[in-house]
Amino acid sequence: MKKIKSIDELINLKEAALDKIKERQLGDKTTIVVNMGTCGIAAGAREVMMAIIDELDKRNISDVIVTQAGCAGMCQHEPMLEIIKPGTPQVVYGHLDEKKAREIVVDHIVNGRIIEKYALVQQV
Amino acid sequence: MYHYRSHVLVCSGSTCVTSGCHVVKEAISEEIKRQRLEEEIKVLETGCIGFCEQGPLVVVYPEGIMYCRLKPEDAPVIVEEHLLKGRVVEKLLYQDPSTRKPVPLMKDLPFLSRQTKVAMRNAGLINPEDIEEYIANEGYFALAKVLKSMSPKDVITEIKKSGLRGRGGAGFPTGLKWEFTAKSRGIKKYVVCNGDEGVPGVFMDRSILEGDPHSVIEAMAIAGYAIGADQGYIYVRAEYPLAVKKLQHAINQAYEYGLLGDDIFETGFSFDINIRVGAGAFVCGEETALLASIEGRRGEPRPRPPFPAEEGLWGKPTLINNVETFANIPPIILKGGEWYASMGTDKSKGTKVFALTGKVNNTGLIEVPMGISLREIIFDIGGGIPNNKKLKAVQTGGPMGGFIPAEYITVSMDYESLAELGTLVGSGSLTVLDEDTCVVNLVKFFAEFCYEESCGKCAPCRIGIKRMLEILTRITNGQGQERDIKDLEELSNYIKNTALCGLGQAAPNPVLSMLRYFKPELEAHIRNKHCPASVCTFTLDSSCQTSAVGGVR
Numbered sequence: 013m014k015k016i017k018s019i020d021e022l023i024n025l026k027e028a029a030l031d032k033i034k035e036r037q038l039g040d041k042t043t044i045v046v047n048m049g050t051c052g053i054a055a056g057a058r059e060v061m062m063a064i065i066d067e068l069d070k071r072n073i074s075d076v077i078v079t080q081a082g083c084a085g086m087c088q089h090e091p092m093l094e095i096i097k098p099g100t101p102q103v104v105y106g107h108l109d110e111k112k113a114r115e116i117v118v119d120h121i122v123n124g125r126i127i128e129k130y131a132l133v134q135q136v
Numbered sequence: 137m138y139h140y141r142s143h144v145l146v147c148s149g150s151t152c153v154t155s156g157c158h159v160v161k162e163a164i165s166e167e168i169k170r171q172r173l174e175e176e177i178k179v180l181e182t183g184c185i186g187f188c189e190q191g192p193l194v195v196v197y198p199e200g201i202m203y204c205r206l207k208p209e210d211a212p213v214i215v216e217e218h219l220l221k222g223r224v225v226e227k228l229l230y231q232d233p234s235t236r237k238p239v240p241l242m243k244d245l246p247f248l249s250r251q252t253k254v255a256m257r258n259a260g261l262i263n264p265e266d267i268e269e270y271i272a273n274e275g276y277f278a279l280a281k282v283l284k285s286m287s288p289k290d291v292i293t294e295i296k297k298s299g300l301r302g303r304g305g306a307g308f309p310t311g312l313k314w315e316f317t318a319k320s321r322g323i324k325k326y327v328v329c330n331g332d333e334g335v336p337g338v339f340m341d342r343s344i345l346e347g348d349p350h351s352v353i354e355a356m357a358i359a360g361y362a363i364g365a366d367q368g369y370i371y372v373r374a375e376y377p378l379a380v381k382k383l384q385h386a387i388n389q390a391y392e393y394g395l396l397g398d399d400i401f402e403t404g405f406s407f408d409i410n411i412r413v414g415a416g417a418f419v420c421g422e423e424t425a426l427l428a429s430i431e432g433r434r435g436e437p438r439p440r441p442p443f444p445a446e447e448g449l450w451g452k453p454t455l456i457n458n459v460e461t462f463a464n465i466p467p468i469i470l471k472g473g474e475w476y477a478s479m480g481t482d483k484s485k486g487t488k489v490f491a492l493t494g495k496v497n498n499t500g501l502i503e504v505p506m507g508i509s510l511r512e513i514i515f516d517i518g519g520g521i522p523n524n525k526k527l528k529a530v531q532t533g534g535p536m537g538g539f540i541p542a543e544y545i546t547v548s549m550d551y552e553s554l555a556e557l558g559t560l561v562g563s564g565s566l567t568v569l570d571e572d573t574c575v576v577n578l579v580k581f582f583a584e585f586c587y588e589e590s591c592g593k594c595a596p597c598r599i600g601i602k603r604m605l606e607i608l609t610r611i612t613n614g615q616g617q618e619r620d621i622k623d624l625e626e627l628s629n630y631i632k633n634t635a636l637c638g639l640g641q642a643a644p645n646p647v648l649s650m651l652r653y654f655k656p657e658l659e660a661h662i663r664n665k666h667c668p669a670s671v672c673t674f675t676l677d678s679s680c681q682t683s684a685v686g687g688v689r
Contacts, residue, residue: 015394017402019280022271029272035143035178036197036261048221061141065176069139077198078141080222 034074042076042121045094049083055090056109063110064093067117076121089132095120106132140178142219147193147260149184149346150378151339151500156207157192163211164194171220183347185260186501187247190230195242195260202242203228233497233519247498250517252479254487255303255463256340256503259347264382267389270350276395278469279354282361283403286469291362292318295465297473299485304330304421304458305533305562306638307484307551313455316445318363320453325365327356328449328456331372331379332426334418335534336585338565340489340501341459345372345379348463349386353409355465357396360407363455368409371426374416384411418589422637423456425591436593437637458563460489480506484550488561492518494568495525504549511545514568525570529653533562535582536642538649539575558649560642574671575654576661579646580608586643597640600631604647614674616662625651 016022030037046052046061061078068076084092089106095116096102103126105116112130119125126134146152146161165179185193190204194214201224203214210228217223229238230245239245262269270276282291296311317325329352333341345352356368372380387409390396398406412430419425420435427449429435448454464486468476477485484506490513493499497519504513510530514520521527529539538559540547547553551561569578583605592598604627607620628644628651635641650658660666665674 015392016276017394019277019284019401022276022280025268026271026274026277029268031139033143033262033269033272035140036145041198045222053221062176065139065141074139079198080220082221082223 031074035077040098042095042097044076044078044121045081045096046078047082047084047090047092047094048080049087049090051083051087052090052092057091057093059110060091060093060108060113063113064117067114068121071117071122073117073121086132092132097121097124100124101126101134103131104133105130141176142178143197144177144179144219145182145195145197145260146179147183147185147191147195148181149188149259149343150376151184151188152191152193153378155191159208160192160194160206160211163208164215167211167215168219171215173215173219177219180263181265182262183259183264184343184501185242185248186251186256186343186503187245187498188500189498190500199224199240200242201240202230202245204230247500247502247517247519250512251503252487252505253503254467254476254479255344255351255460255489256348256501257467258351259343262348264347264349265385267350267386267393267395270348274470275350275466276354278466279357279395280401282358282469283401283405288318288362288364291358291469294469294473295362298464298468298476299473299480299483300461300464300468300476301484301551302458303460303464303488303564305560307561310457310461313445313457314359314362316443317453317455320446322453324367324452325363326449326452326454327359327363327365327368328427328430328444328454329356329368329370329462330421330423330426330456330458331370331376332414332421333376333459333563334373334421334589335536335563335565337493337567338491338534338563340491340564342376342379343501344459344463345376346382349379349383350390351463351466352383352459353386353390353396355462356409357400357407358465358469359455359457359462361405363453365455366406366408368407369412369430369449370409371412371414371420371430373414373420380411380413387411417591418585419591419637419639422639424637426456427454436591437639439636460564481548481550481552483552484561488549488564490549490564490566492566492568494531494566495521495570495573496568497522506550507548509545510540510547510549513549513566514545518568521568521570525572528569528571528573529575531559531567531569531578531646532565533560533642533645534565535585536560536639536645537562537565538645539569539653541653558652559645572669572671574612574667574669575650575657576608576667577612577669577671579650580605580612582646583608583643586639590639590643594634594636594640596631596634597636597643600627600635601640601643603627604631604644608647611658611661612667612672614661614665614672616665618662620662621651621655621658 091108092106094104194203300310301307422437425435425437444454489503527542529541587601587605590597
């Protein structure tokens with residue numbers, strides 16, 4: 013480790029370190045809820061979730077919480093996920109795979125565009 | 137850098153260690169591996185969360201859900217249900233004793249939500265073994281601010297403005313102490329951190345050293361700058377091996393990052409810190425005895441003045457503050473003295489950590505603003521008395537403090553109000569007594585403690601406390617005499633006025649407090665050979681019992 017010589021270096025280190033503990037910062041953040049019931053897992057929800065985490069990582073997005081929920085009762089639409097973004101309508105996406113999941117991260121999370129063709133339900 | 141989906145924080149303060157947190161952590165890690173989640177979920181250790189009653193504790197982020205009283209057998213359920221499927225495991229959550237409803241979120245716990253954390257701001261939130269997590273929470277920014285933009289005088293003014301008083305027991309204004317030491321003449325000065333926390337039932341210093349060691353290191357460097365010292369010593373008692381280990385690790389890290397050592401932030405200011413481990417004597421928490429112990433001499437107090445601010449370690453001016461006091465310094469520097477002074481009462485500013493123990497539902501460490509009522513602490517935060525028993529009194533200040541009887545439950549918790557009641561804030565121990573506790577017996581226990589811990593240097597303490605203990609032992613055995621009350625009172629006042637150091641001067645406090653509030657109970661022991669709480673067992677000389685077969689009394 014290089015020694016810290018100035019306040020700027022300390023600030024830089026803080027920014028980098030904040031990223032490391034961002035999972036522990038509570039607050040108004042966008043949440044991606046992946047349905048992880050037995051049905052979801054069987055349909056590939058785990059791969060979907062890993063793709064999302066990977067995509068968020070690649071794009072260095074740190075203010076998004078990825079969490080899971082149980083079966084939503086619409087097992088035929090699995091894998092499903094829900095995006096809760098403060099101030100915008102909640103959207104449930106269904107019939108996902110890794111590719112679609114990555115698209116959702118890019119379009120919905122980054123650019124704020126809801127991908128209607130994947131959406132199952134949209135709260136008005 | 138890889139991002140984890142979830143962080144699982146296992147509380148690893150000494151209390152949770154003793155209730156088995158390592159096995160729980162191991163089991164959770166094992167189970168996470170078995171479910172192939174190790175790339176998504178990070179398990180790490182953190183410092184004491186304070187809710188020790190409910191240990192071992194585990195907090196799962198990002199949700200902030202707390203599980204308590206975990207056993208290794210619970211690991212598979214938590215991992216499969218919560219971490220894999222996202223379903224909170226209700227039966228392992230904390231249950232509100234009054235509503236019988238589980239409380240999932242840590243921030244909603246009445247025990248935690250009513251607290252104001254300053255000194256313990258990071259404990260339980262960060263990994264104490266990673267300096268970067270401390271830096272992420274504004275760590276070392278106070279040191280940077282002080283070195284780059286403040287003069288030593290500014291620093292002392294800011295501390296004085298905050299109204300911070302020594303949290304070790306005496307409550308001496310910290311800013312004044314810094315000023316005295318800064319004004320003392322001398323080329324070499326020292327900063328000493330008193331981590332010899334010996335009062336039974338008190339463990340906030342340990343918790344801070346284990347959970348957030350960098351806050352103490354940073355504060356000591358700030359103090360060094362303010363008074364003109366370049367060397368610091370942290371005196372930790374040998375009974376705290378985990379604290380010593382974490383502290384040493386933190387010091388090494390601080391050196392590695394250039395936050396200790398020579399030329400910090402390229403300002404020309406240098407500061408070194410060494411750890412000194414005590415040998416387990418209670419009296420070494422007294423500042424002059426502590427300094428003697430650091431010098432390698434026998435841990436015995438000496439008369440003051442000269443105060444350590446003038447003649448301390450090796451005869452040089454020395455600033456000595458307690459762990460909790462130091463932990464308050466970085467936020468005061470960053471947020472300003474006025475911010476700190478806005479909490480608390482007129483003369484007692486800021487927050488204080490109390491160790492809540494005894495007959496109360498939620499035991500553990502709490503940090504609250506000064507001036508909070510005792511009722512709020514015992515009933516709102518502490519969750520009341522178990523088994524529907526009645527509150528009898530609260531003992532504060534440890535073996536050298538006094539009692540607050542139940543009728544004074546609304547007292548404001550600050551230095552002045554407690555002094556009026558004849559007790560003290562001390563290092564922050566709050567022992568709750570219910571109707572089943574015998575005050576006389578408890579006072580005897582405290583006298584025993586002080587008798588054993590007296591260093592023996594001065595006669596009032598060495599002989600006086602022994603006599604006091606003899607009288608109390610007699611009373612609790614049912615052989616009390618009418619004159620004992622007068623004797624106790626006289627003896628107490630003699631010891632109080634003539635003992636050399638704080639230990640002896642304060643040792644009679646429990647006796648005096650008992651005489652003030654619980655005289656009828658003492659009289660019952662002496663006159664009627666009766667213990668109202670049915671704790672003391674009397675050996676009676678009734679004729680039928682002495683003649684019983686085998687001499688069984």
